[in-house]
Amino acid sequence: MMKKHISIIGVPxxxxxxxxxxxxxxxxxxxxxxxxxxxxxxxxxxxxxxIAIGRPSKNEVHSDGNLKFLKAVTEASEKLASVVDEVIEAGSFPLVFGGDHSIAIGSLAGISKHYKNLGVIWYDAHGDLNTAETSPSGNIHGMPLAVSLGIGHPDLTNIGGFAPKISPENIVIIGARSLDEGERELIRERGIKVYTMHEIDRLGMTKVIEEAITYLKDKTDGVHLSLDLDGLDPSDAPGVGTPVLGGISYRESHLAMEMLEESKLITSAEFVEVNPILDERNKTASVAVALMGSLFGEKLL
Incomplete structure (x- = not known):
């Protein structure tokens, strides 16, 4: 049998x-x-x-209203989209390492060119559905899902020369427990499927993943997993920039990855927001690698 190919792309x-x-x-x-x-x-x-990331000057911080480092993030997203596009063209599985979650703008721009109905599993404490108007901070890592829906600054939404990249009915958010009001409104308006920690606690992770797979499998021709390490509880993944208490456990996350591997739905993936400066002896990066093991078929027996 031919070996399966994975191409790793780092985005610092x-x-x-x-x-x-x-x-x-x-x-x-x-x-x-x-x-x-x-x-x-x-x-x-x-x-x-x-991928080489440019270092903007201080006067570029708020170069466009309430969007920090818009030009630099746009340029990096274009670069990443191009590399991801090449990887898929070559028949390899794109596995992207972040870096903050704004990199998903480039990932999805490159991936979605190859699918008519790309599905997305957004494993995250946050919705990342803000815009310049709704964001409390202006940080673009809180906007990539909105951008990929075609909502936001045109420099970001038009990465790769087209928009939108995904449809709201093809998104499943898992692990949400910190949503801004603008994000809640957008979720309601667009009918985005969300499993908050309430649903995970009440239904259990097995049921949540079963439902997510059923929801996506017949209407998508590929599914991208975007896993933010802050989706996990900070006790399991302390090295993240925006930790939120009460998150998904390490074991629940392994179960989710194992079930996704068994489903054979996942066609691309990214693991983001690992910050070793805030970490404990590289614990969060080790958790990310362990979860990748489960996603790609690692078994105890």
């Missing part, structure tokens, strides 16, 4: 948020042994290295 981006250090996330994930772990699962791994 820290401009989408306000806490430095998350640009070292890709290095921390590699240091935690991701290549060796996936090679043991009989994958052919091609690490394409890191």
């Amino acid at each position: 981006m820290d401009l989408g948020q306000s806490r430095r250090g998350v640009d070292m996330g890709p290095s921390a994930i590699r240091y935690a042994g991701v290549v060796e772990r996936l090679e043991k699962l009989d994958f052919d791994i091609h690490d394409k290295g890191d």
Whole structure:
């Protein structure tokens, strides 16, 4: 049998948020042994290295109203979209390491070119559905899902030359427990499916993932997993910039990844917001690598 191919793309981006250090996330994930772990699962791994991220000057912080570092984030997103596009064209699975969650703008721009009905599982404490008008901070890492829906600044929504990248009915958010009012309104208006921590506690992770798979499998031709490590509880993943108490457990997350692997739905993935400066002995990067093991078929027996 031919080996399955995974292409790793690092995006050392820290401009989408306000806490430095998350640009070292890709290095921390590699240091935690991701290549060796996936090679043991009989994958052919091609690490394409890191995309170069420009360093803007201080006067670019609010270069466009309430959007911080718009030009630099746009340029990085274009670069990432191009690399992801090439990886899929070559028949490889794109596995993207962040960096802050603004990188999903580029990931989805590159991926969605190859699918008519791309599904997205957004595993995150946050909705990331803000715009310049609704964001309390102006941080673009709180906007990538809205941008991918075609909502937001045109420089961001038109990455790759088209918009929108995804449809609201093809999104499932899992683990939400911190939503701004504008995000709540958008979720209600667009009918986006959300499993908050209330649903996870009440239904259990098995039921949540079963329902998510059923919801997506017949109407999508590919599913992208966008996993923010702050979706997990801070006790399990402390090295994130925007931790929120009461999150998904380490074991629940492994179960979710194992079930997604069994479903064979996932066609691309990214793991974001690993910040080694805020971490405890690279714990969060190690958690990310362990979850990747489960996503790609690692079994105890």
